[in-house]
Amino acid sequence: xxxxxxxxxxxxxGLLLACSSGTHRxxxxxxxxxxxxxxxxxxxxxxxxxxxxxxxxxxxxxxAGQVPGAMAETWDVVxxxxxxxxxxxxxxxxxxxxxxxxxxxxxxxxxxGPPDSCTGTLAPNAEEVAYDFLQILLDAMAARRAxxxxxxxxxxxxxxxxxxxxxxxxxxxxxxxxxxxxxxxxGAASHLFSPDVTATYRISDSGVAVSATRAWNxxxxxxRGRWLxxxxxxxxxxxxxxxxxxxxxxxxxxxxxLLASLAxxxxxxxxxxxxxxxxxxxxxxxxxxxxxxxRGSVHSPFHDAWTxxxxxxxxxxxxxxELLLHGAxxxxxxxxLATPELEPVRIERVGVTExxxxxxxxxxxxxxxxxxxxx
Numbered sequence: 001x002x003x004x005x006x007x008x009x010x011x012x013x014g015l016l017l018a019c020s021s022g023t024h025r026x027x028x029x030x031x032x033x034x035x036x037x038x039x040x041x042x043x044x045x046x047x048x049x050x051x052x053x054x055x056x057x058x059x060x061x062x063x064a065g066q067v068p069g070a071m072a073e074t075w076d077v078v079x080x081x082x083x084x085x086x087x088x089x090x091x092x093x094x095x096x097x098x099x100x101x102x103x104x105x106x107x108x109x110x111x112x113g114p115p116d117s118c119t120g121t122l123a124p125n126a127e128e129v130a131y132d133f134l135q136i137l138l139d140a141m142a143a144r145r146a147x148x149x150x151x152x153x154x155x156x157x158x159x160x161x162x163x164x165x166x167x168x169x170x171x172x173x174x175x176x177x178x179x180x181x182x183x184x185x186x187g188a189a190s191h192l193f194s195p196d197v198t199a200t201y202r203i204s205d206s207g208v209a210v211s212a213t214r215a216w217n218x219x220x221x222x223x224r225g226r227w228l229x230x231x232x233x234x235x236x237x238x239x240x241x242x243x244x245x246x247x248x249x250x251x252x253x254x255x256x257x258l259l260a261s262l263a264x265x266x267x268x269x270x271x272x273x274x275x276x277x278x279x280x281x282x283x284x285x286x287x288x289x290x291x292x293x294x295r296g297s298v299h300s301p302f303h304d305a306w307t308x309x310x311x312x313x314x315x316x317x318x319x320x321x322e323l324l325l326h327g328a329x330x331x332x333x334x335x336x337l338a339t340p341e342l343e344p345v346r347i348e349r350v351g352v353t354e355x356x357x358x359x360x361x362x363x364x365x366x367x368x369x370x371x372x373x374x375x
Contacts, residue, residue, distance in 0.1 A: 040224035040374045041345065045099040046232065046273040046334055047367035049090060049133060051108045053077035054322045055171065058161065064206035068118070068164040075169050078110060081324055081360060083131050084140075089362035091140035093350045094148075097369045101221055102148065102178040103232025105275045108133045109172040111160075118162035122208055126160050126170040134176060147181040152217035154190035156234075159210040161203065175215045175274075177232050184222040191216050191261070197253035199239055212236075216258055220268065226374045228342070229265070233258060233274040238283070251277060251285050256298050259288070263298075269375060272302055272337040275365065279331045280314075289337060302337035305344035305370050317349060317366040324360035334368050342372040 053074045061070040094102060110133075113126025134150070141148060153176045160170035179185045192213050201210040216233035235258070236250040246252075255276075262270065278285040287293040291300040306315045316329035329352065336347060347370040351362050 040226050041371050042101075042221070042223045042228065042271075042374060043097065043099045043346075043369065043371040044101045044103070044230055044271055044273060044336070045094065045097055045350075045367060045369045046103045046105075046275070046336060047090065047093070047351075048105040048234070048275045048318075048334060048363060048365040049083075049086070049107060049137070050081075050324075050363040050365065051078070051106050051171065051173070052081040052083055052110075052131075059201045059203060061204045064204050067204055067206050067208075068162045071161045071169055072164040075163060075165075077322060078131070081322075082358060083108075083133055084136050085356040085358050086324075086360065086362040087133070087137045087140040089351070089354050089356050090137055090367075091144055091146065093354070093362075093367060093369075094141055095144040095146040097350065098146075098180070099369060100180050100183045100223060101151075101219065101230045103217070103230070103273050104134075104137075104176040104178065105232075105234040106133075107137075107153075107174040107176045109174065111170040111172070113160075113168045113170065115162055115166045115168055117160055117168045118166065122160075124158050124160035124170050124172075126168045134174065148178040149181055149185075150176060151179040151185055151219045152177040152188040152190050152232075154192065154215040154217055156192065156213045156215050157201075157210055159203075159208065161206075161208065175217055175232060175234055177217045177219050177230065179219060179221060186220050186222075188219040189217070191218075193235075193254045193257055197236075197250050197257055199236060199250055214254055216261075216274075218262075218265075223374060226269075228269040228271065228374065231258075231262065231270060231272045231274075233272070233276070235274075235276050235278075235285075237277040246284075248284050251283070252288065252295075255285050255288050256295055259298050259300050269341050270302075270339045271342065271370075271372065273335065273368070273370075275333055276335050277333050278335075279333065280335075289335070300337075301339050303340065305336040305338055305347050305372070306332070306368070308344050309347050315349065317368065318364060320361045320364045322364070324362075324364060327364075329366055334365055336368050336370040338372055341375040344370055344372050346371040 317334040319330035321327035
């Protein structure tokens with residue numbers, strides 16, 4: 001999701017300033033088979049499944065009186081982009097690719113409830129589940145005998161607002177890692193980025209301020225006796241920030257915090273995948289992530305699997321419109337990075353041409369599937 005928002009930054013001085021900063025599949029093709037090798041290989045996938053609407057419509061409402069209308073319009077779009085239909089396509093992608101590990105972003109839990117927010121109760125308390133994206137996707141996968149376990153799940157922001165239809169709508173965002181049932185795993189952990197690199201969305205003058213926390217999950221998996229670490233993340237988008245902070249300060253800060261945290265873990269071959277919200281050719285974060293630029297003592301050991309295997313292909317992964325009917329992929333925001341000892345042998349996008357039973361793309365993002373040879 002790339003759009004302007006009203007934000008406030010918390011505690012940026014330390015790290016940031018020091019660092020200066022069903023299903024119809026039209027034209028679907030099977031995921032290609034990697035080259036045969038006697039060495040063990042791991043296949044992983046990253047997939048932003050999309051909330052179902054652009055929630056910044058609410059953030060950017062000009063006044064508190066217009067927030068309920070914006071909430072109602074957002075909820076209408078969520079129902080139009082109907083996740084159960086999209087989940088059929090997403091589950092088919094996973095079943096066909098058969099990855100050992102899957103990282104998921106924007107795994108929404110949408111709930112409704114009495115209109116408490118309309119009368120000033122601002123704490124999220126709606127409990128009637130309308131769409132649990134995780135359970136819907138797992139059910140669609142199970143129907144295809146794609147058996148996966150939830151290894152790590154990290155809720156991020158959680159907000160509830162009054163709709164002009166006189167009911168509350170609540171969105172809880174989650175980052176998730178799934179591990180295939182036959183793959184041993186250990187050490188699953190979930191982390192929120194620190195308040196120093198967290199934005200706050202102020203919902204007009206309504207009195208609601210949402211802490212837009214972002215997260216990363218990690219898990220160690222065993223592939224034919226070789227242990228390696230898989231890390232999934234969803235870091236902040238471009239945001240207009242007050243002076244003296246550059247617009248990418250939060251994103252850069254989260255990237256640096258993540259790299260420093262990974263460097264402190266026991267050494268293992270590591271795959272880092274997710275929605276990095278960094279346009280490869282334009283934003284300052286990407287060179288940091290792939291070790292082209294160091295910031296202070298932080299150096300990234302990661303290489304970009306896509307550019308290693310497809311240097312002439314832009315590999316765009318984001319750009320379909322809010323209703324998932326039109327638009328074109330125009331930026332590469334979803335990345336698969338790996339430490340040097342992991343050699344990529346295949347990388348593909350999924351969800352580029354596939355449509356659900358209602359004729360919509362399964363997400364505003366494409367997914368990325370990649371296979372690495374283990375040392």
